Amino acid sequence: MKSLKVGFLMVLIGLLILPAASVAETVYVSEDFEITMRTGPGSDRKIISLVQSGKALEILEKGNEWSMVRDPNGKEGWVLNRYITPNQPCAMVLGRVRQDFDVLSAKYEDLKDNFDQLNAQKKATDADLSQNQKDRDELSTAYETLKKEAADFLQLKQRHKQVSADLEAEKTLSAKLDEENMQLKRSRIIQWVLTGGGIMLVGFFIGLFSSSRRKSRSSLY
Template identity: 30%
Template sequence: MGVLFAGPALAADATAPASNTTAAQPQAVATPSGGVRYVTDQFKITMRQGAGLRYQIVRMLSTGDRLQVVQQDAQSGYTEVRTQDGAQGWVLTRYLMNHPTARAQLAQARQSLDQVNAKLKATADTLSQTQDALKAKTQAEADLQGRYDALKKQYDNLRATAKNAVAVADENRTLKLRTATLSKRLSAVSSENETLKNTGLLRWFMAGGGVLLVGLILGLLMPHLVRRRRDNWFS
């Protein structure tokens, strides 16, 4: 590529002002240094040791090379520049531009696009991870809600069971009291029955004793009555 552009580069140097071919280098008209220039987007150019064709070529500069301006010589049409690796020399001013070449701009735009795409991919990955984390969190919340509902149901069941247990305990206590009362009444009734039974036996015993006593008395009186009746018959 450098060989192909060597001819145009030499021709470009040949079109430089005639003053460049003189024995002595014309006095440079210094302009403020600084700023950045770029090699034109057409072909390779030569960088020489001085401002003119008689100076040795230091190197060939390619399209889009970034150069630091040291000074400009408006009379000779050359600009002293410094490359990024520190080489310093003179090039024709008309082959310098104030902005990068279209190819360099395209490469930079592609690089920027790649960076943007990389950032977009990283953002998409982060978004995907965030969505996955959100899904996991949502699932965890759903699981926790399910466990909460199950525990609440168990609590309600236990609470209802406890209420039933309290009611059953109260009922058992009431039944025990009633049983105790009925037991007391049963004991009283049994005592009364025993008393009545004893009283009845006593009455029967007394009645039997009375009958026996009456029979005994009658047995004692009957002979006297019979004898007396006989005496009455005989008299």
């Protein structure tokens, strides 16, 4: 994290301190000291003001050794060229870069917090998805089991229905056979009764006939 911030800071500094062409040239008082602004291009000329390092000056007239400039307050005068530079002093660049860096760091922290929150939400969502998938698999397994059991139940129900129908048919047949058996028994009983009665009747007539013959024979003697 620290190395990333340092690298980013160096890139910003490098971009900001590169020389750039400008239509209205602006120069700056070079590093960490004050220079004199004079009424003319010479050290013997009267000092108008002291210009601190980092102050922006507008070039009005460019000379070999001295240049006429205007400060932000509108005051005009001459300064030595060796004390001015078209590039902002490193301290100013560094200060601005640090400000930009602080802003970017704050944005980075916000983004990092958002990323951490989103990552946490993603983990929670993944966990919910995994649990939902597990529940779905369990429901699918239970459904398949229930479907198989339902099919088995339907087959068993159909088998029970068939067996019940066969049982009713057997009961009907058994009742019919019982009825036929009872009728046969009645027929046999009647037959036995009739046969016995017939035999008794034949015996009665035979006995009666025999008795008549014996009486007839007795009368002859």
